[in-house]
Amino acid sequence: MALASLWRKVTRQGWEARHAPGLxxxxxxxxxxxxxxxxxxxxxxxxxxxxxxxxxxxxxGAGKSTLxxxxxxxxxxxxxxxxxxxxxxxxxxxxxxxxxxxxxxxNFPLTVADVVMMGRVGKMGLFRHPEPRDWEIVRRALEEVGxxxxxxxxxxxxxxxxxxxxxxxxxxxxxxxxLLMDEPLTGLDLPAQEGILEILERLCRQGVTILLTxxxxxxxxxxxxxxxxxxxxxxxxxxxxxxxxxxxxxxxxGGHLRLIRxxxxxxxxxxxxxxxx
Amino acid sequence: MVRGLIAAIVAGGLCALVxxxxxxxxxxxxxxxxxxxxxxxxxxxxxxxxxxxAYLFWWGLGTALLAALVIGAxxxxxxxxxxxAIGILFAGATALGVVLIxxxxxxxxxxxxxxxxxxxxxxxxxxxxxxxxAALVVALVFLFYKEFLVVSFDPILAATLxxxxxxxDNMLRILIAITVVVALQTVGVALMVAMLVTPAATAYLxxxxxPAMMALAVLLAVLSAVVGLYASYYAGVASxxxxxxxxxxxxxxxxxxxxxxxxxG
Numbered sequence: 001m002a003l004a005s006l007w008r009k010v011t012r013q014g015w016e017a018r019h020a021p022g023l024x025x026x027x028x029x030x031x032x033x034x035x036x037x038x039x040x041x042x043x044x045x046x047x048x049x050x051x052x053x054x055x056x057x058x059x060x061g062a063g064k065s066t067l068x069x070x071x072x073x074x075x076x077x078x079x080x081x082x083x084x085x086x087x088x089x090x091x092x093x094x095x096x097x098x099x100x101x102x103x104x105x106x107n108f109p110l111t112v113a114d115v116v117m118m119g120r121v122g123k124m125g126l127f128r129h130p131e132p133r134d135w136e137i138v139r140r141a142l143e144e145v146g147x148x149x150x151x152x153x154x155x156x157x158x159x160x161x162x163x164x165x166x167x168x169x170x171x172x173x174x175x176x177x178x179l180l181m182d183e184p185l186t187g188l189d190l191p192a193q194e195g196i197l198e199i200l201e202r203l204c205r206q207g208v209t210i211l212l213t214x215x216x217x218x219x220x221x222x223x224x225x226x227x228x229x230x231x232x233x234x235x236x237x238x239x240x241x242x243x244x245x246x247x248x249x250x251x252x253x254g255g256h257l258r259l260i261r262x263x264x265x266x267x268x269x270x271x272x273x274x275x276x277x
Numbered sequence: 278m279v280r281g282l283i284a285a286i287v288a289g290g291l292c293a294l295v296x297x298x299x300x301x302x303x304x305x306x307x308x309x310x311x312x313x314x315x316x317x318x319x320x321x322x323x324x325x326x327x328x329x330x331a332y333l334f335w336w337g338l339g340t341a342l343l344a345a346l347v348i349g350a351x352x353x354x355x356x357x358x359x360x361x362a363i364g365i366l367f368a369g370a371t372a373l374g375v376v377l378i379x380x381x382x383x384x385x386x387x388x389x390x391x392x393x394x395x396x397x398x399x400x401x402x403x404x405x406x407x408x409x410x411a412a413l414v415v416a417l418v419f420l421f422y423k424e425f426l427v428v429s430f431d432p433i434l435a436a437t438l439x440x441x442x443x444x445x446d447n448m449l450r451i452l453i454a455i456t457v458v459v460a461l462q463t464v465g466v467a468l469m470v471a472m473l474v475t476p477a478a479t480a481y482l483x484x485x486x487x488p489a490m491m492a493l494a495v496l497l498a499v500l501s502a503v504v505g506l507y508a509s510y511y512a513g514v515a516s517x518x519x520x521x522x523x524x525x526x527x528x529x530x531x532x533x534x535x536x537x538x539x540x541x542g
Contacts, residue, residue, distance in 0.1 A: 009441045074436040090439060097437045108301060108430050109481065109490045118431065121423050122438035129423070154485045174438070 011126045017091035025050040025178055025209050030080035033066055040066045046237045053204050054211045055220035058230035059253050064213040068180045072097040093122045096171030098181040101163050106156045112166050113138055113151040119173030141172035145199055161192030168199055181212035197223050280404055281396040285502035288460040291411045292472035293498035295456045297491050298449060300477040302429050306360055308473045310367035311457045312466045314344035316374025331402055338458045345454040349447050396516045399463050410459045414452050425449055468517040472498055475524040479531045497527055
């Protein structure tokens with residue numbers, strides 16, 4: 001049984017689950033993650049319809065990255081389940097995970113096109129090398145994110161925004177329907193952040209579902225359809241205007257966030273740092 | 278001399294090819310440790326069946342494959358980092374080897390010969406074995422090129438593409454283990470470790486893409502073997518050391534040129 005499944009995965013034959021129509025693209029139910037005595041996540045449940053943009057916000061150590069990895073099927077939760085179109089994430093090829101930029105070895109001898117081509121590896125069979133069709137898909141993906149002129153550039157020569165665009169192109173080459181991004185905007189300057197958010201909006205219109213972790217609550221409110229407010233537990237989930245209440249923010253951030261009432265407006269002053277997570 | 282030259286070229290080129298992954302994944306210590314971990318296997322083989330080179334080769338290979346898989350299993354187990362796992366196995370296996378050898382009264386000159394190799398003492402059988410295993414390793418490196426690349430660069434991508442990453446990681450470790458044992462017997466431990474790391478490191482500084490890095494590493498290893506062996510012949514110094522020094526000199530030249538260009542590593 002184990003050998004048969006290994007064989008199917010090595011040869012890339014007949015293991016992918018069908019997408020059942022009518023089911024939500026993502027259903028997280030009762031997910032908990034414990035490492036020995038430490039509880040990283042507790043009883044998280046929420047559902048996302050296809051084509052929505054979801055921002056996951058919460059303080060450092062809230063379990064945001066862990067949740068993304070569980071949804072991607074990279075980590076196995078200690079309790080609960082993740083369903084992608086009704087099946088476990090490990091039977092799908094349609095999930096792309098874009099890592100935090102500081103977790104990548106940027107000195108690896110690869111060009112931008114090489115990295116984007118990696119997105120095709122899941123579709124190619126064993127012993128197969130990229131065909132002209134694969135290179136065409138890679139070129140179109142790079143065009144889509146506006147860096148086709150960087151195709152032959154070594155990855156160590158990229159700016160932060162270009163690095164993020166390259167990974168978005170890789171997700172497109174993978175033909176991903178669910179895009180998971182760990183802090184894609186952290187460390188980027190404002191124009192680069194706007195550029196990424198624009199691309200995400202376009203992908204969303206094409207029906208791609210996007211989940212990402214983000215520190216900037218203002219951007220979470222203005223660019224996303226749903227917000228998941230997380231601090232090990234689900235504090236709130238829904239449209240931003242319903243989630244961002246003083247009570248919910250206080251519950252998530254505690255003393256690290258001050259709320260200042262200025263007339264009708266509620267000003268949120270955070271002192272959480274924006275690195276890591 | 279001709280046999281020695283062929284052996285040095287094939288073993289050096291093979292080490293350099295596999296060495297690209299050793300350098301990119303930071304596994305230099307793994308290669309070194311594997312070479313020492315096979316000591317107990319060689320000692321048991323020696324005690325059981327004598328000192329035939331061909332016979333001891335299989336004991337060495339078996340032990341190296343076992344050590345490679347054990348290191349993989351320990352490092353996947355969780356808390357211990359891979360280099361810690363390697364350090365434990367390395368020290369334990371070497372000590373076990375020493376204990377086993379010291380139980381044998383005839384102090385094993387043949388064993389040290391096997392462990393430290395001798396390019397000029399390579400026989401025809403050694404050469405054929407080297408050729409067969411080199412062809413096998415080269416074929417697998419090319420057949421699994423894209424899989425090895427993905428698991429080395431981005432393990433999380435490998436997981437989301439649902440590639441069996443542990444399978445390919447172990448396969449890569451096994452290829453390194455085969456290379457280590459084959460090269461060990463022909464060129465010895467010092468030359469093997471140097472060829473596994475130095476040409477690939479030099480190529481790493483020069484190449485923009487992985488295929489170019491692989492080709493350059495092999496080329497540099499072959500060049501080092503030829504230049505080193507001829508230099509040793511005419512200067513009357515140890516052949517293995519001359520090859521290592523040639524490879525090291527090539528690295529230093531490229532490293533300095535790299536600095537001169539003002540490029541950052």
